[in-house]
Amino acid sequence: MSDSSLEIRFETSKPVEVLDLATSLTSVGRQYMQFVATRGFLETDAKLYVKEIRSGSIICELIGIAKQIPWADLVGVASTSLDFAIRLTQIIDWFRGKNKDVAEPSRGEMETTKGILIPVVNDIGGHMTINCNDNAQVVLNFTIGSIEANAVSHRIENQLKQSALPITGRQELKEFSWYQANNNLKAKSGDRGVIESISPKPVKVRFTSESIKETMTEGPIFERVYIVDALVEIREEKPYQYTIINLHDYRSAPRMSSL
Numbered sequence: 651m652s653d654s655s656l657e658i659r660f661e662t663s664k665p666v667e668v669l670d671l672a673t674s675l676t677s678v679g680r681q682y683m684q685f686v687a688t689r690g691f692l693e694t695d696a697k698l699y700v701k702e703i704r705s706g707s708i709i710c711e712l713i714g715i716a717k718q719i720p721w722a723d724l725v726g727v728a729s730t731s732l733d734f735a736i737r738l739t740q741i742i743d744w745f746r747g748k749n750k751d752v753a754e755p756s757r758g759e760m761e762t763t764k765g766i767l768i769p770v771v772n773d774i775g776g777h778m779t780i781n782c783n784d785n786a787q788v789v790l791n792f793t794i795g796s797i798e799a800n801a802v803s804h805r806i807e808n809q810l811k812q813s814a815l816p817i818t819g820r821q822e823l824k825e826f827s828w829y830q831a832n833n834n835l836k837a838k839s840g841d842r843g844v845i846e847s848i849s850p851k852p853v854k855v856r857f858t859s860e861s862i863k864e865t866m867t868e869g870p871i872f873e874r875v876y877i878v879d880a881l882v883e884i885r886e887e888k889p890y891q892y893t894i895i896n897l898h899d900y901r902s903a904p905r906m907s908s909l
Contacts, residue, residue, distance in 0.1 A: 659709045675710060741763045775796065778793065856891060
């Protein structure tokens with residue numbers, strides 16, 4: 651079995667404020683929990699431990715708890731540590747302008763990455779190193795200093811401000827999932843769905859044709875993700891209604907973890 655370990659090390663030039671460290675560690679934990687959930691594991695299987703604190707250095711070790719995971723999945727958990735480390739460095743590089751070929755960071759990833767960098771941002775002489783070892787071999791070593799961390803943090807903040815602006819009008823090729831559905835094709839109420847890239851909350855849904863709704867209300871609809879074009883209406887700076895104007899395709903939704 652692969653013996654994978656992940657360390658995030660903060661090398662500091664001055665004492666780290668408790669709230670800065672707490673924010674950073676909480677952000678690492680949140681991002682890792684969200685990441686393993688996308689791989690089909692329970693968020694509760696992801697735990698963060700502070701391995702060591704010494705003068706000028708704080709070392710955090712990420713460990714996936716195995717007691718709730720089937721034995722056959724343990725190898726997947728080990729590789730997930732490396733995959734998470736790679737994804738975290740991709741996000742940072744994305745905001746350094748060095749890696750635009752990977753998936754654009756989600757709002758959640760941006761928020762947690764900004765939090766992770768806080769101890770380095772607030773210490774002009776500090777830097778952060780991400781190490782991942784597999785069977786005692788170094789497979790990832792990534793370091794970012796305070797100047798670059800500040801630049802990344804400012805770019806994330808600007809991106810978050812832009813993404814906070816309400817999305818309105820025609821939106822194409824969006825992933826839609828049902829929250830509740832009224833099987834009456836002519837009904838004008840009772841349909842609510844989620845377009846995660848616009849808002850995580852369920853929103854009222856209308857359709858431009860009965861044929862689109864008929865297709866989208868057949869079969870195991872709550873186990874599917876639909877690729878749609880939609881008109882987004884905003885009220886009080888929040889999505890009020892999605893009008894589905896075109897259905898491109900649908901696929902099975904990712905397996906969700908349950909507590």
